[in-house]
Amino acid sequence: MTLYSKIIGTGSYLPEKRVTNQELTEQLAAKGIETSDEWIFSRSGISARHYAEPEQKSSDLAVHAARQALAMAGLQPDDIDLIIVASSTPDFFGSFPSTACIVQRKLGMSNHCAAVDVQAVCSGFVYAVATADSFIKSGAHKKVLVIGAEVFSRILNFDDRGTCVLFGDGAGAIVLGASSEPGILATKLHADGRHADILSVPGNVSGGAVAGSAFLYMDGPAVFKLAVSVLEKVAHEALEHAGMRADQLDWLIPHQANIRIMNSTAKKLGLPLEKMVVTVDQHGNTSAASIPLALDIAVRDGRIKKGDNVMMEGVGGGFTWGAVLARM
Template sequence: MTLYSKIIGTGSYLPAKRVSNGDLTEQLAAKGIETSDEWIVSRSGISNRHYAAPDELSSDLAVAAARKALEMAGKHPEEIDLVIVASSTPDFHGSFPSTACIVQRKLGMHNNSAAFDVQAVCSGFVYAVSVADAFIKSGAHKNVLVIGAEVFSRILDFNDRTTCVLFGDGAGAIVLTASEEPGILACKLHADGRYSDILSVPGTLAGGAIAGSAFLYMDGPAVFKLAVTVLEQVANEVLEHAHMTAGQLDWLVPHQANIRIMKSTAKKLGLPLDKMVVTVDQHGNTSAASIPLALDIAMRDGRIKAGDNVMMEGVGGGFTWGAVLVRM
């Protein structure tokens, strides 16, 4: 019997505070930094984003998304035997205890399920899904909760308009289970550390203080150039592995980084734009949370249906990238 991992539940959560381009423009103007709604939209496609409350941590966002995914899946937390959280903004400096362990505690899971974090920045969710898929296919785990959760607003330099306007906070989650029916059809992951300096938070914790910068740095043109190349390549790799063509895709759910990158990817794959799920306009770039957030929204509004072939792909700091092809 061939064993597959299948998505049986999705969930998402956005913090209550919604920040429009107008709100952000006003905030930056008070610092003497000029920007506008037109400038932000034309470069990124972003109109709004959400920011976590001061007392909200990545684990809080993750738990809210996880509860919705578990409810859709019809699973109790105790039935989950592995929790994987993808995040670049974990609850604690030094990344331990892992955010996944904190999520496990907050969900009331005390059944000795395994729990760990994955760090691949904006590719983190794709990486985490690939790991979960391998565990399920090996027989090591049966029900896996995979979460992407971020509070990027905490690492933004609001004196740098080229980055602070792009990112937001949020969480998305899926429940994967062992199945005899095809679910995840193919996965492919890549990384190239030669480009580690084009997207980073170049600070280290030493002696109880940050050495370097604790703010996100991005070389926008370099990231754009690399992203539009590798996203097409990895999508075609996954399709080839699954013995499928782009014409057989029902939906493309890309990392919601920049509408120009997203449209370029769809065009190169020969996909009409109405087959691409877009949430970047309302959420901004939520890093590892962006793909599961978009997936959940499209599931709940009825666009994505059982049996649909869905391509999920992302790029992130490291430089990392990857894709997962799923039959829902």
């Protein structure tokens, strides 16, 4: 029997603290930084974002999303035999212990399942799903919990209006299960380290202190240009691998970074904008959490139904990009 992996549960979580453009504008004005709701929205499509409380870590957000996904799948935590967490804002310096291991502990798991983090920034969830899909198809694992979780508010420079208005915190999760029916139809992953400098946190820990900068840096125009170029290509690669056409897609869920990039991708694929799931307006850019957050919202509000073909794709620092084509 041919083994496939299929999405059998989704979940998401947003911190309670919601910050609108107007509220953020007022906070920045107090520091002498001028911006406006119109300035932010016209450039990004963002109206609001959520920020975690100081005591909340990526693992805390991840656990909330994971519990929802497990409940939808009808599973208990110990039914999971692999946890993969995608995050650029792990719980600890040096990224160890892994956030996946912390999630395992906070879920109360005692089955000693494998747990690992994946780092591909905003492409992290796509990379994590592709990894989980390969493990399941190999027969090594049967039920995998895949999570994207971020607290990007911790690495934002609120003196830089070009970046601090764009990002938010959140988590999204799916459960992938072994299936005799096709679920994940195709995955395609890419990276180009020549562009590592255009989106980064250019610092490191040395002697117990931060050397360089611990704030996010982004060359906006360069990221925009690359993103628009690669998203269309990788979507077509995934479709070709699955033997499908773009007009067979029911839904497009791009990384929720910028509405202009998202609209451009949909148009290049020949998809009406009504077939694209959009949450960037209310969540901002939640990096690795953005795709599973949007997926869960569209599943729970009834837009995405069993049997629908869904294209999920993202771009991130590295420079990384990838796509997952799934049948729900």
